[in-house]
Amino acid sequence: MRITPNRIGGAFAGLWLLVVLLPLYYMLAASLRGRADYLGGHPLAPPANPTLANYLTVLEGGFGRYLLNNVVVTGATVLIVLLLAVPAAYAATRSTSPWVRRGFSLLLAGLAIPAQATIIPVYLLITRLHLYDSLTGVILPTAAFALPVATLVLTTSLRDVPRELYEAQAIDGAGPLRTLFDLVLPLAKPAIVTVAIYTALSAWNGFLFPLVLTQSAENRVLTLGLWNFQGQFGVNVPGLLAAVTLSVLPIFVVYLIGRRFLLAGLTAGFGK
Amino acid sequence: MTQRPSALYALPALAFFTLFAVLPMVLVFGLSFTAWDGLGAPRVTGADNWARLYADDQAHAALGRTLLIMVLSWLVQTPLALLTGVWAAGRQRGRAVLSALFFLPLLLSTAAIALLWQALLDPNFGLTAGVLAPLGDPQLALYTVVLVITWQYVPFHTLLYQGAARAVPPALYEAAVLDGAGRLARFRHITLPQLRHTVISSSVLMLVGSLTTFDTVLILTGGGPGTATRILPLHMYITGFTGFELGYASTIGVLLMVLGAALSLIVLRATGFRAMSSQQEGV
Numbered sequence: 001m002r003i004t005p006n007r008i009g010g011a012f013a014g015l016w017l018l019v020v021l022l023p024l025y026y027m028l029a030a031s032l033r034g035r036a037d038y039l040g041g042h043p044l045a046p047p048a049n050p051t052l053a054n055y056l057t058v059l060e061g062g063f064g065r066y067l068l069n070n071v072v073v074t075g076a077t078v079l080i081v082l083l084l085a086v087p088a089a090y091a092a093t094r095s096t097s098p099w100v101r102r103g104f105s106l107l108l109a110g111l112a113i114p115a116q117a118t119i120i121p122v123y124l125l126i127t128r129l130h131l132y133d134s135l136t137g138v139i140l141p142t143a144a145f146a147l148p149v150a151t152l153v154l155t156t157s158l159r160d161v162p163r164e165l166y167e168a169q170a171i172d173g174a175g176p177l178r179t180l181f182d183l184v185l186p187l188a189k190p191a192i193v194t195v196a197i198y199t200a201l202s203a204w205n206g207f208l209f210p211l212v213l214t215q216s217a218e219n220r221v222l223t224l225g226l227w228n229f230q231g232q233f234g235v236n237v238p239g240l241l242a243a244v245t246l247s248v249l250p251i252f253v254v255y256l257i258g259r260r261f262l263l264a265g266l267t268a269g270f271g272k
Numbered sequence: 273m274t275q276r277p278s279a280l281y282a283l284p285a286l287a288f289f290t291l292f293a294v295l296p297m298v299l300v301f302g303l304s305f306t307a308w309d310g311l312g313a314p315r316v317t318g319a320d321n322w323a324r325l326y327a328d329d330q331a332h333a334a335l336g337r338t339l340l341i342m343v344l345s346w347l348v349q350t351p352l353a354l355l356t357g358v359w360a361a362g363r364q365r366g367r368a369v370l371s372a373l374f375f376l377p378l379l380l381s382t383a384a385i386a387l388l389w390q391a392l393l394d395p396n397f398g399l400t401a402g403v404l405a406p407l408g409d410p411q412l413a414l415y416t417v418v419l420v421i422t423w424q425y426v427p428f429h430t431l432l433y434q435g436a437a438r439a440v441p442p443a444l445y446e447a448a449v450l451d452g453a454g455r456l457a458r459f460r461h462i463t464l465p466q467l468r469h470t471v472i473s474s475s476v477l478m479l480v481g482s483l484t485t486f487d488t489v490l491i492l493t494g495g496g497p498g499t500a501t502r503i504l505p506l507h508m509y510i511t512g513f514t515g516f517e518l519g520y521a522s523t524i525g526v527l528l529m530v531l532g533a534a535l536s537l538i539v540l541r542a543t544g545f546r547a548m549s550s551q552q553e554g555v
Contacts, residue, residue, distance in 0.1 A: 006455065009359040016356055017373060019423065024376055026399070027388050043392075043399050080288075088285035090277055097279040103286040110293055112536040114484040116505055117529035120512055120522045121299035123310075125292070144292030147285060170275035179275065205381035207487040212513060223383035227491055230387060237391045244384045251379045259372070266378060267431055 031055070031242040038238045054242035061232065062217065063246060066225030070204060072135055073142065073221055077203040078196050080143040081150045085195065088147075089154035090184050094166065094176075104155075110148040115141075116208050126213050133215045141213075142203050150195045153268045157191035158184065190264075197258075197265025204251065222247050300529065303522035310518050321523040331524060333499065334507035337414060341503060342482040344418045345425075349478055350471070353426050357433025358463055371434065375427045382424065386491035389420045410500040413493055417501055420488055425481065429474045436470035437463065476539050480532055504528060 022044075030038060032050040041048060091097075092104045122141050123132075131137035161183075169179045185192075210221045220228065226243055233239045255262050304321055308314035325331055360371045377385065392398050393416065395405035406416040444462050453461065486505040489495065495502035495510065502510070505528060512521030 006359060006362060006364065009355065009362070010364065013356055013359045013370065016352065016426075017370060020374060020377060020427070023388055023392055023423065026392055030391065039397060043397065043401070084285035084288055087277070087281040091279065091281035094276050095279060095281065096276060099279045100282045103279075103282050106294065107286070107289060110289065112480075112533045113293075113297060113529055114480065114532040115293075116484050116486055117508075117525045117532065118293070118296035118300050119509075120518050120525055121296035121303060122292070123518075124299065124303070125296060141292045141296075144289055147289050147293070151285065166275070174275070176275060176277040176281070180277070180281075205383075207381070207383055211487075212509075223381050223487075226381075226383045226387055230390075230491075237394065237397065240387060241391055244380075244387050247384050248380050255379055263375070263431060266428060267435065 027241050027245055030238050031245045033238045035236065035238065054236075054239045055246065057236075057239050058229070058243045058246055061229065061243075062220075062225065063243065065218065066220055066222045067250075069135060069220060070222040073138055073206070073210075074200050074203040076135075076139045077143045077146065078199050080139070081146050081199045082192065082196060084143075085147060085150040085154055086185070086188065086192065087180065088151050089158055089188075090176075090180055092151065092155045093158040093161075104151070107148050107151055110145070111152070115145040119208060119212055122209070123212050132213060133219055135214075135219055137213045138206070138210050138219075138221070141209055142206055143199075146199045146202060149268060150199060153195050153198070154188060154191050157188055161187050193261055194264045194268050197261055198268040201251075201262075201265065297529065300522050300525045303519055304526045306519040306522075307517075308519040308522075309516045310512075314519060317519065321520045324520060325523050325527065330499070330502075331504070331507060334502050334504045335527075337501065338483060338485075338504040340414065341418060341421070341485060342479050344415070345421050345482045346475060346478050348418060348422050349426050349429060350475065352422065353429030353474065354433050354467070354471070356426070357430040358437045358459070358467075360430060360434045361437035374430055377424055378427050378431075380424075382487045383491055385420065385424050386488050389416075389423070390492055407493055408497055410497050413497060413500045417485075417489055417492060420492060421482065421485060424488070425478070429478065432470055432474050433467065436467050440466045472539065476536055479535055479539065483528070483532055483535065 026043065029044070029047055031054055032047040032052070033041070034047075034049060034051050034053065037048050088103075088107075091100050126132055126137045126141070129137075131140070165183060165187075166179065169183055174182065205223060206221065207223045210219075210224050214220065214224070217228075226240075226247055229240055229243045233243075303314060305316060305318060306314035307317045307320070356374060360367060360374065380388070390407065393400060393406050395401060395408055400406065404412070406412045440463065444466070445458055448458050448462055484505055485503060486509065489501050489503055489506055490509070493501045495506050504524065508521050508524040508528065511524060512518045515521075
């Protein structure tokens with residue numbers, strides 16, 4: 001087959017690549033500059049005397065605390081979502097109860113509702129539960145709004161499991177609980193990884209719930225920490241960009257280790 | 273059959289979702305008929321908030337800006353993502369490396385992206401210093417927001433299109449080449465029709481996504497200069513949590529919620545309910 005190289009497409013892609021990379025280069029270059037270098041040099045020149053001083057300043061400025069809070073929020077959210085969504089998806093594929101079907105429809109309706117439209121009642125609910133300004137108060141709604149996609153992805157994957165496998169389990173005398181552990185969990189593993197990553201990413205980058213539901217520095221998550229750095233650092237842009245770079249680092253490491261899984265997680269539920 | 277899981281397996285998830293997601297969706301309707309400062313108890317005021325929303329020029333302008341962002345970012349992002357996605361699905365050299373680079377913005381949180389662009393466009397030391405101050409110019413600020421949103425989300429949609437373009441059967445292209453179809457003809461008559469489901473899913477995500485754009489604008493411009501970038505979700509946030517009028521802000525929340533739901537439904541109904549139902553079979 002004679003297919004000539006797609007030159008126009010290539011040129012176009014090259015141009016877009018420049019648009020993508022330029023800000024990232026700027027971020028990295030500026031974060032390695034001293035104050036004087038930043039204020040004097042051309043914005044796109046490589047740093048004259050690369051320094052890690054900005055990174056040290058950031059690490060001394062509470063970054064570790066924000067990072068730890070983010071890990072707690074993300075870990076707990078993923079745990080709650082998986083504990084609830086896996087049995088729910090199992091019931092949605094196998095149960096004959098009309099209640100399960102109705103519940104599943106309710107859950108899917110949640111896909112069309114933007115979470116932030118409900119931020120005021122969520123605030124009301126969290127204050128009334130005395131969870132305002134706590135990580136728990138952030139975790140609970142974050143997990144709830146992650147449930148629809150998680151259940152949808154898990155259900156879609158479980159629907160592909162051949163009926164015969166369930167019947168074989170039944171003949172062996174396994175009850176639903178044993179089937180869940182011996183059959184569903186191993187077979188749904190790729191979907192579980194996808195859901196875990198998707199949920200983790202949205203919890204990790206969450207902004208509105210932490211913004212409205214927390215107040216004190218000790219409960220500040222990474223995204224709010226970054227924003228706070230901006231006020232704190234004033235015109236110290238290299239310092240701010242060092243903080244931004246540090247905030248990307250954990251996800252970048254995950255990306256390097258499991259690029260395939262990460263991409264699957266990002267497009268969870270929309271892969272077709 | 274006793275081997276089947278009972279409804280109890282779904283109960284924890286449903287109870288949790290009902291408490292923290294469905295209840296707020298119902299409560300926001302209720303709160304839209306009250307006056308509430310966030311501290312005391314909400315006081316029922318009937319349809320006052322709705323009458324106010326009807327007459328509120330600020331809110332109308334915010335809605336207009338939101339719709340403008342939606343349309344603009346759809347118009348900019350769709351061709352960009354479609355073309356890069358289809359290109360990245362091809363077989364040219366260096367494709368894998370380039371695709372990996374395309375995806376880098378996906379690793380940054382919205383907050384990180386907004387702060388990065390703010391530094392990049394700094395009027396004194398940024399890239400356009402001395403020439404343009406895109407974020408400080410009421411004429412340009414909203415377009416700059418669209419630019420930043422595009423930078424952030426095109427990689428995701430490229431990913432969708434790349435995956436879909438890979439799934440197009442090669443036999444279709446081979447037959448077209450034998451018939452003498454050129455590159456453009458192949459793109460128009462094979463690639464585009466084969467990708468129509470993806471165009472729909474991607475568009476729904478883009479439109480609902482730009483309806484709810486919030487953190488980008490809050491960090492990038494705070495809604496300014498003046499009110500040049502005060503979009504509807506930001507208007508709701510400022511009314512509720514800076515102005516402490518949470519009752520009225522709930523009314524704006526209901527508007528957002530209805531818009532989001534209607535948007536998903538209209539696009540799905542009009543263009544390809546079947547496209548989405550293939551992902552949600554049996555729903």
